[in-house]
Amino acid sequence: MHILSFDVEEWFHLLEHDAVRSEKSWSGFERKLPHMLARILQLLDETHTKATFFCLGWVAREYPELIREIDGAGHEIGSHSDLHTLIFEQTRDEFRDELRRSKQSLEEVVGKPVRAFRAPGFSLVPRCSWAFEVLVEEGFEVDCSIFPARRAHGGFPRFASARPLRIQTPAGELREFPMNTARIAGRNTVFSGGGYFRLLPLPVLQRLWRRSGYTMTYFHPRDFEPDQPYLPGLGPLRRFKSYYGLASAEAKLRAILKEFRFESVAAAESQVDWAAAPLVRLN
Numbered sequence: 297m298h299i300l301s302f303d304v305e306e307w308f309h310l311l312e313h314d315a316v317r318s319e320k321s322w323s324g325f326e327r328k329l330p331h332m333l334a335r336i337l338q339l340l341d342e343t344h345t346k347a348t349f350f351c352l353g354w355v356a357r358e359y360p361e362l363i364r365e366i367d368g369a370g371h372e373i374g375s376h377s378d379l380h381t382l383i384f385e386q387t388r389d390e391f392r393d394e395l396r397r398s399k400q401s402l403e404e405v406v407g408k409p410v411r412a413f414r415a416p417g418f419s420l421v422p423r424c425s426w427a428f429e430v431l432v433e434e435g436f437e438v439d440c441s442i443f444p445a446r447r448a449h450g451g452f453p454r455f456a457s458a459r460p461l462r463i464q465t466p467a468g469e470l471r472e473f474p475m476n477t478a479r480i481a482g483r484n485t486v487f488s489g490g491g492y493f494r495l496l497p498l499p500v501l502q503r504l505w506r507r508s509g510y511t512m513t514y515f516h517p518r519d520f521e522p523d524q525p526y527l528p529g530l531g532p533l534r535r536f537k538s539y540y541g542l543a544s545a546e547a548k549l550r551a552i553l554k555e556f557r558f559e560s561v562a563a564a565e566s567q568v569d570w571a572a573a574p575l576v577r578l579n
């Protein structure tokens with residue numbers, strides 16, 4: 297089972313960076329999303345692939361036509377929060393408000409329920425596991441926010457399963473599709489998206505995919521756009537991680553999509569025997 301997903305946000309939606317922390321500051325940046333998304337939709341059309349697009353509520357308000365275009369092409373729309381706020385910086389009520397705004401904005405545009413969620417920066421970490429319960433209370437049925445490795449803004453490093461499972465919360469169950477990991481240089485590493493996907497050469501990625509029975513990807517429109525502005529004030533490491541490998545990423549994804557069959561979260565969901573899936577309690 298290989299699942300294709302994108303987090304739909306602008307190139308400047310990098311986390312924990314003062315220049316872009318508030319929504320007000322976003323109006324000062326050039327907009328690239330329509331252009332970046334067009335090339336992704338073109339690639340999916342060319343490879344006959346359907347995906348899940350986790351979109352910001354902000355994107356639904358700024359670019360309703362883009363959300364309609366993704367939906368119209370037969371892809372699934374999920375939520376990636378409203379304003380890309382890290383969950384561990386929010387109270388339970390702030391998270392709930394943001395989730396509601398996002399769901400409402402997206403549903404207004406597509407006219408159908410938005411059931412799946414992915415946290416910005418995988419910020420659904422062990423200390424805010426209460427968020428799983430809020431997701432169920434707000435009508436979400438599926439979550440794709442668990443990153444079973446260490447990372448800058450989040451991660452669930454001790455989470456052991458890399459296959460679909462059920463999370464038990466006081467409000468009911470949630471279906472979870474965690475990220476998958478591989479041992480690279482002795483460390484659990486997520487290779488199917490973000491920096492490692494851009495860093496690793498195609499033959500290495502192909503080998504990793506061939507030996508993985510389950511993969512969950514996470515890409516962003518900006519991952520495939522070499523012609524994007526530099527965000528001011530990034531340190532050298534952050535700059536490298538954010539901008540390395542942009543020029544070759546699209547060709548790598550094209551090759552992977554041609555070799556392996558990918559599907560959306562919703563399509564994968566229908567193939568899981570949920571009654572037999574592990575049931576875990578995280579809060």
Ligand SMILES: [Zn+2]
Nearest residue numbers: 303305416417
């Ligand atoms: Zn994001």
